[in-house]
Amino acid sequence: MNQAKKGGKRKEDEADRDIAQNRRARFEYFIEDTFEAGIQLLGWEVKSLRVGKAQITEAYVIIKNAEAFLLGAHFTPLLSASTHVVPDATRTRKLLLQRKQINLLMGKVDRAGYTIVPLDLHWTRGRAKLTVGLAKGKKLHDKRSTEKDRDWQREKGRALRHDA
Numbered sequence: 001m002n003q004a005k006k007g008g009k010r011k012e013d014e015a016d017r018d019i020a021q022n023r024r025a026r027f028e029y030f031i032e033d034t035f036e037a038g039i040q041l042l043g044w045e046v047k048s049l050r051v052g053k054a055q056i057t058e059a060y061v062i063i064k065n066a067e068a069f070l071l072g073a074h075f076t077p078l079l080s081a082s083t084h085v086v087p088d089a090t091r092t093r094k095l096l097l098q099r100k101q102i103n104l105l106m107g108k109v110d111r112a113g114y115t116i117v118p119l120d121l122h123w124t125r126g127r128a129k130l131t132v133g134l135a136k137g138k139k140l141h142d143k144r145s146t147e148k149d150r151d152w153q154r155e156k157g158r159a160l161r162h163d164a
Contacts, residue, residue, distance in 0.1 A: 019121040019128070020054040027143065029117055029135035035105075037068065037130050038096035044087050045075045049128055053078070054121055061095065061116035061132050063106050068095035070118060070130065095130065108134055 025031070041049070048054065053076035062069050070093045077087035097105075108114040119131045138146070 017122050017124075019049050019052055019123065020056050021120045022056045022059070022118055024057055025117040025119055025133065025135065027138075027146065029115070029133070029137055030142075031117075031119070031133040031135050032114065033134040034119065035097060035101055035132050035134075036124070037132055039070065039128050039130050040094040040096065041128060042085070042087075044077055044085060045093075046128065048075050048078050049121070051078065056118045056121055056130075059118045061118060063102060063109065063116070066099075066102055066106070068097050068102055068105070068116075068132075069093065070095055073118065073121075095132070105134060 055074040055076075059073035060071055062071060072090060073093065074089050076089060105116055109116060114134050114136055117133050117135050119133045121128065121130050123129070
């Protein structure tokens with residue numbers, strides 16, 4: 001028997017787990033809470049995700065009729081995709097969340113002025129999952145202070161490396 005399987009759970013490498021990240025969302029929004037949602041996909045979409053052909057930078061999440069949907073995500077179809085299916089790269093995809101989570105998100109978006117943004121797309125136990133964040137928009141001065149802090153951390157790291 002394989003040693004990796006005998007020892008219990010096999011640890012997946014982080015690089016293999018990630019498909020796509022939305023770095024811009026963390027820059028433009030304060031992320032209050034995160035949820036992991038499944039995605040309803042077609043066969044060709046799963047194949048393109050396995051190759052890593054996905055982009056969620058321009059994507060956003062809406063809730064309509066007590067269901068969550070991902071809009072604007074771009075999954076590039078492979079050339080060797082199915083011949084009998086016409087792939088639509090930016091189609092609307094349904095997100096699979098629990099009823100309590102959807103109700104919480106609906107309440108926060110409607111009453112408190114939050115928005116729902118996709119943060120990253122990854123594999124969990126062989127299934128494609130999307131981490132969505134409950135977010136509030138940053139003002140321009142907040143973005144500047146975030147950038148200033150990042151620059152200061154970079155400079156501090158450089159100074160410590162040169163001193164040591």
